[in-house]
Amino acid sequence: MHRGKGMKFVGDSRVLAPESRKPMLPKDYSEYPGKTEAFWPNFLLKEWMVGAVFLVGFLCLTVAHPAPLERIADPTDTSYIPLPDWYFLFLYQLLKYSFASGPYTIVGAMIIPGLAFGGLLLAPFLDRGPERRARKRPLATGFMLLALAAIVFLTWQSVSTHDWAAAERQGKIVPKADINKADPGYEVFKAQGCINCHGENLQGGAGAPSLIGTGLSADEVSKIAKDGKGKMPAGIFKGNDQQLKQLSDFISGLGKK
The missing domain is CATH 1.10.760.10 (Cytochrome c-like domain)
Known part of the structure; x- marks a missing residue:
């Protein structure tokens, strides 16, 4: 470049020929023994094996303890007390407390569960630290243990306070008979x-x-x-x-x- 003569730029637009490109080979993880592995097939195969064990166990449980059948639902029976599945019992129990029922049902049905599940969805964005040890992530670990303890306690309370004898009577399948209403x-x-x-x-x-x-x-x-x-x-x-x-x-x- 000379003063007063301006500047000149030269670009290189060369593209490698197809035969000179390197093939897309998976990375070699031998340099990191025990620290990482290929997603396919190593990691994914382990996930499938663990999932298969839990699936077989769940199927055995359903065969050994089949779900009880109740009578046909009667919308005119206002005395029937419905009970949700076990994984929703903690939310069912929450609606029994005064601060989350009656005029405050919206608190127990929408606000508290919304904050809890919203925090769970935002957790990966709020805690972006590289540390993976639970003891070195006190806030994340503490909130997780608090949520787990709350779910276990509310589920246990729901099971222990439910009137199972009355529920069995309500849902009992009774024989039918042709009723002569002109009798x-x-x-x-x-x-x-x-x-x-x-x-x-x-x-x-x-x-x-x-x-x-x-x-x-x-x-x-x-x-x-x-x-x-x-x-x-x-x-x-x-x-x-x-x-x-x-x-x-x-x-x-x-x-x-």
Whole structure:
């Protein structure tokens, strides 16, 4: 470059010929023994093997302890208490506390879970340090242990406080029977308000048992109607003797072949 003569630039646009290019070979990891490995097939094969072990174990568990079946869902049964699957029990338990239920349901249903899962999604962006040892990452480790402890505690609380006996009664599969709703006994059943607890088809509900296939005689049904049994108090039946006989004959005959 000479003063006053300006500047000149020369570019090199040469491109290597295809035959001179080096083939794309995987990196040689022999220089880092035990520290890293090829993703395919080494690492991926290990992941598949671990996943296969857990899958076989899960399948064995489902065969040994099959999921219990309940009766067909009845949208008119407002007394039924639904229970979510085990992995959502901690959220179910959270909605039982006063600060996350009632007028504050939005807190337990949206805000708290949203903050927790949002923090989990943002964790890789918030903690970008190269250190991988848990003891040298106190904040990340602490939050992880806190979340794990909260999930375990809430799940345990949900299981221990749930009324499993009532849930079994509610979901019990009961036999069906063809109900003659023109029968005088059914008319008495409706008139005396029995339908409010035992259901329109006598399938049970609101804590009351099913009246189909009870195996009770007409005299036993009559005695229970007058004197009560369990949660059913005495004195509910207000009809006369003829109506009581019609009702007891009707209920005792349900489910019989």
